[in-house]
Amino acid sequence: MSMVSRLPSDFLTGLPKCELHVHLEGTLEEPMAQLLAERHGLASATSEATRPAAFDGLGDFLARYYSAMAGLRSEADFYALTSAYLERARLEGVVYAEMFFDPQAHTGRGVDFETVVTGIHRAQKDARSAGGPDSRLIMCFLRDEPVESAEATLEQSLAFRQWILGVGLDSDERGNPPAKFSGVFERAKAMGYRVTMHCDPRQEDSIAHLWQCLELIEVERIDHGVECLADERLVDELARRRIGLTVCPLSNLRLYGELMGGAVHEMLERQLLVTINSDDPAYFGGYIADNYRAVQEEAALHRKELADLARNSFEAAWLPAEQRSRYLEAVEEFVNPR
């Protein structure tokens, strides 16, 4: 048996970690979706309809994901969703999370922005005072909606500015490049929001989109981003600027049939600020420790590389310096106890 396969199973859960790429709506487990459907008198979608063992790419996943969230309607629903994720994250060794939410996926169904954000915020506060994890919010714009809808969402967010740390861009990338949103992101930055964007694997024009993120939008992080390995200059630039890349192995497996653990290994070797995350764990068969474990097994990673992935997650987080240092010290203490 190799050293790698003898790693104790609790190493990966105990390792202090930060989650930087999780969609709160993607943590909606089947039992809660059913409960919410009952609560609101809606027909509940079958699990075969919303959660197949594998998806036929991003578009197929997104259609099921949006239909499954129809039961999220009241402040209490968003509270329950967020509380359940934070509790699960705590059990997986997450001490800090920056979580995405998709306001347009709710306002487009007649749910107020305020309802969504107050439910989430209350759960964050309660989790923080009940022993963690600490968390912040990132508001994503849906890139397959018109720019005007993103503009209106940015406007709506201003009343809750202090509860939202940054903005992101998600949903269907096909034909929806970063450049489409350059104006909205410019305005978001001027309002003090931090900035990240999805560049999903296996998309058309991936390399062009990655360059737009760097040169046009000037993002601070990129969500996914594994396609960068196909462009040497891009890799050098991402490494030089210390841009965090939030890779999601089980998402890759369920959407594209490949975990891409080898790519994670290569990204570490190329000195990229690569991190491991869960994306939509209620759909992709595992939370963050499962994602670390899957990569460790596929790419035969050792303790040192796993600890580097955890360190990277805190380096790439939008944390005040003092809080970042405390988390990094906790990683050191866990890996090399005094």
Ligand code: ADE
């Ligand atoms: N929305 C939720 N999960 C997503 C993903 N992996 N890519 C793009 N948009 C998403």
Ligand code: ZN
């Ligand atoms: Zn995502």
